[in-house]
Amino acid sequence: MRDLFFVAFLAAFFAAGFRRPFLFVLAYVYIDIVSPQRLTYLLLNAVPISLIAVALAVGGFVLADDKSDVRFAPRQVLIVLLLLYCGLTTRSADFPVEALEKWAWVWKTLAFAAFLPLTLRTKLRIEALLLVMIASASSIIIVGGLKTIASGGGGYGTLNLMVSNNSGLYEGSTISTVAVAIIPLILWFARHGTIFPPGWKGTAFCYALVFACLLIPVGTSTRTGLLCIGLVALLMLRDAKRKLLYLGLIAAAGMIAVPFLPSAFTERMGTIKTYKGDESASTRLAVWGWTWDYAKQHPLGGGFEMYRQNQIRYDTEKVEGDGNNATVDRKLTVDKARAFHSAYFEMIGEQGFPGLAIWAMINLGGLLRMEVLRRRYAKAEAGDAWIAPLAGALQSAHIVYLLGAAFIAIAFQPFVYMLIGAQIGLDSYLARKRATQAFRPMRPARTAKLAA
Secondary structure, three states, X not given: OHHHHHHHHHHHHHHHHOOOOHHHXXXXXXXXXXXXXXXXXXXXXXXXXXXXXXXXXXXXXXXXXXXXXXXXXXHHXXXXXXXXXHHHHHXXXXXXXXXXXXXHHHHHHHHHHHHHHHHOOOHXXXXXXXXXXXXHHHHHHHHHHHHHHHHOOOOOOOOOOOOOOOOHXXXXXXXXXXXXXXXXXXXXXXXXXXXXXXXXXXXXXXXXXXHHHHHHXXXXXXXXXXXXXXXXHHHHHHHOOOHHHHHHHHHHHHXXXXXXXXXXXXXXXXXXXXXXXXXXXXXXXXXXXXXXXHHHHOOOXXXXXXXXXXXXXXXXXXXXXXHHHOEEEEEEEEEEOOOOOOHHXXXXXXXXXXXXXXXXHHHHHHHHHHHHHHHHOOOOOHHHOOHHHHHHHHHHHHXXXXXXXXXXXXXXXXXXXXXXXXXXXXXXXXXXXXXXXXXXXOOHHHHHHHHO
């Protein structure tokens, strides 16, 4: 029955796309985020729905979309440059077979990210893209939130988010980062969204979804999620009109929430202070050290999956007893082929310093451009009052991602590149709008007055 529902939903999505070709773009976004073919048993597994969707999206743009004044933004050029560079490192990868497996989806992510802004020519399209992204991620987040409420969470690596395959957005730390990152965007929809009519129902759903997003780090017991929650709370402070009241409410909410948190969550969060006694944290530090040493000897990178050659040794420390009776138990651990656990070291290990530089420019450029738009439209009139808050929300989401990326190897996470595509689309749309206003002919009365 579930298979039939997914097939019917996708069929309706594709059918609507033949009337409005931009919907093919949104269909691909939905497929790439939710991966419905992984949620079905038979019907969608044998059909390349992702390939069909992207072919229809590109075909619809080429054949039916308005391509006047189409131009590549600088960050689109950087994305294409990163795509080409990753192709070169894949050809000379330390593990050529394994590298091709990662390349098979990375190039699609980068190519779609470069293509996506070309289709975002109106405010409605930008809003529709963000709405589908949030709704698609929410299909995972709401399930995780309900299971967290029902059972207190599954614990680290054990919360079942509809599929047993612990990859993509279905991986605990990744969905925790994304769930917290989209909170500013959800709040933007509560205040400025136009696709759904304004009213208490839409606002209530948005705030309920924010609550579900906050539950995901609890259900997955991810330390990364906790850090992201703290960061997003700090970022929201800059737009709070009554900052002291906001800080008081945040502190009160935290104190009220602590007694209700499951023990699995609080115990794992306690390891943030005692990271030397936690094998997961010790592994990260050892892998990062090994990757840095490798990059110094191979500055152009070792290609995708090069971490498979690492061999690490590290000590874990466990303190037993208190005060003068405390003893430190040190344990030597030897391991190999451990993943990066950081997008920054993922880039420097696989793509070297050139790849890291391009990736950094793509991300930092987004933060800078959103800050420019946020300040430029901070005092905009009523018709443009939505722009500065959206730029700020996109910027905050991106900053949260960059924090989470410090502890997860998500340098090529498709959801984030769609977010970057939305940033570029917003920037390009506003640039076209300013250009149109600048060259708008003056009214006859004004022209006559100037001539006199």
